[in-house]
Amino acid sequence: MKRWLYLFALVAGLTCFSKPQAQGQRMVQPKIVQSADGVFSKERPSQVFVGASLLKAAPQISDAIKPLLTSLHSDTTLEMPTPLPKTPYLLIGLATENSALKRLKSSWKAKLPASGLGKEGYLIEIAPQHIHLTADNPEGIYCGLLYLLQAMELTGLEFPCGNIADWATLQWRGIHILFNGRQEVPQIERLLTEFMPRLRLNQLIIEVNYFFDYKSHPEVAAQNPLTLADCQHLSEVAKKNFIRIVPMINCMGHQSWAKTTFTLLTKHPEFDETPDAPKDNTGLYCRSWCPSHPDIGKFVSDLCDELIDAFHADAFHGGMDEVFLIGKCPRCIGKNPADLFAKAVNDLHKHLVGKRKVQMYMWGDRLLDGVGMKLGEWEASANGTAPAIDKIAKDIVLCDWHYELPDDFPSIAHLQQHGFQVIPSGWNRTDSVQRFLGVGLKHQGAKLPGYLATTWASAGGVVDELLGVKIARDTANKGRVKTDLTAALWLGAKMAWEGK
Numbered sequence: 001m002k003r004w005l006y007l008f009a010l011v012a013g014l015t016c017f018s019k020p021q022a023q024g025q026r027m028v029q030p031k032i033v034q035s036a037d038g039v040f041s042k043e044r045p046s047q048v049f050v051g052a053s054l055l056k057a058a059p060q061i062s063d064a065i066k067p068l069l070t071s072l073h074s075d076t077t078l079e080m081p082t083p084l085p086k087t088p089y090l091l092i093g094l095a096t097e098n099s100a101l102k103r104l105k106s107s108w109k110a111k112l113p114a115s116g117l118g119k120e121g122y123l124i125e126i127a128p129q130h131i132h133l134t135a136d137n138p139e140g141i142y143c144g145l146l147y148l149l150q151a152m153e154l155t156g157l158e159f160p161c162g163n164i165a166d167w168a169t170l171q172w173r174g175i176h177i178l179f180n181g182r183q184e185v186p187q188i189e190r191l192l193t194e195f196m197p198r199l200r201l202n203q204l205i206i207e208v209n210y211f212f213d214y215k216s217h218p219e220v221a222a223q224n225p226l227t228l229a230d231c232q233h234l235s236e237v238a239k240k241n242f243i244r245i246v247p248m249i250n251c252m253g254h255q256s257w258a259k260t261t262f263t264l265l266t267k268h269p270e271f272d273e274t275p276d277a278p279k280d281n282t283g284l285y286c287r288s289w290c291p292s293h294p295d296i297g298k299f300v301s302d303l304c305d306e307l308i309d310a311f312h313a314d315a316f317h318g319g320m321d322e323v324f325l326i327g328k329c330p331r332c333i334g335k336n337p338a339d340l341f342a343k344a345v346n347d348l349h350k351h352l353v354g355k356r357k358v359q360m361y362m363w364g365d366r367l368l369d370g371v372g373m374k375l376g377e378w379e380a381s382a383n384g385t386a387p388a389i390d391k392i393a394k395d396i397v398l399c400d401w402h403y404e405l406p407d408d409f410p411s412i413a414h415l416q417q418h419g420f421q422v423i424p425s426g427w428n429r430t431d432s433v434q435r436f437l438g439v440g441l442k443h444q445g446a447k448l449p450g451y452l453a454t455t456w457a458s459a460g461g462v463v464d465e466l467l468g469v470k471i472a473r474d475t476a477n478k479g480r481v482k483t484d485l486t487a488a489l490w491l492g493a494k495m496a497w498e499g500k
């Protein structure tokens, strides 16, 4: 391939969105690419030197380097020599541990944002005889390695010389998946090892609900649940890929779907907000648990504890979207729905943040006034819960989901103004994701740490969709608007990293 054509392709990020076989070529676009004369030839064997402090800080880097060793005809990594050799080599390390890497960092100082490279930023220099990769943190080295691997996949034997500086615009870039049983563990692994790194996604929210082998309340474990060993294994895999797993139980609402009531309420009907409602859920959207039942808080805390421990998690997502049934039971009737909702949120917060010291996430829809914001009763509240926005802890991170295409998305500023960190959360329409995240990027900062791609598919469905095998659950908008979960996922991930 001609060099100019390669560079064009590289800079353009090869955003070919149509063919499944082309998905492997998708990559996020570095912030700065400066071309230079010459090529680094991959035909010649190259030595690969890795910094000792880097490996000490993040031993998993040695695994991340392995695919690169293969493409450079090298068997092993070596300690950094002084002086550096005249023969071709690749040098990878933190800027503090080698003078060549220190020089590379200094050469970019004036061109980087005031905040620097951030946690995941990296610098690469490609010259005919060497490639230098440095960063301030192991996460940055990892992202630089991902870039090199992806760029090398796209080139022939000659790697064009140049300088690359890249960093993440939004630090938190996540995907939310459902979970249908432990047969999906291999697919979650593929997400963690293949797709999420490629998309530069660093947070995986797994909606486990009752699909865990709970020991505190074994009766609520659904069929074929995750085991403790599964969670520990996934947690290790995630760590190797610098991904944080955030386990989730959808609290309060969503205790049933269609005719199926989930195990919490089938085994413990005493927690049901509407125990007398038809058993087949006729006329109901989803059942809720009662926030006023004296035993529900402890019961749910036990389940959360098990998931936090199993995944070694430092964050938990409590769900709480689309709570339609509230204030219905004899304990709750007559009470203000906002007070009831706020009690449920604050009880969970007290346990997660107060006792377990983990970060708490939840969906934001019940805190939005659907009438005032002209939003539907799913993405905002029409049942009086919105005033809870002023009654709950401000350190809860709100995942603000919207899937339609309004002119504006005022909920982001609204939630921020009430003191919350907000994570815009899109789904399967590229037009909606583009506009929603576009608004989000205008509000970026401490109160907008990231973007969340929701999928409303299980791990298996998402992997199949990303591989182009079949389309994941995609019925909600079918026949009305064009949906494409894969394209929307890629677009959100790219925008979150690139900031445009």
Ligand SMILES: [Zn+2]
Pocket (backbone or CB within 6 Å): 273, 289, 290, 291, 292, 293, 327, 328, 329, 330, 331, 332, 333
């Ligand atoms: Zn109740």
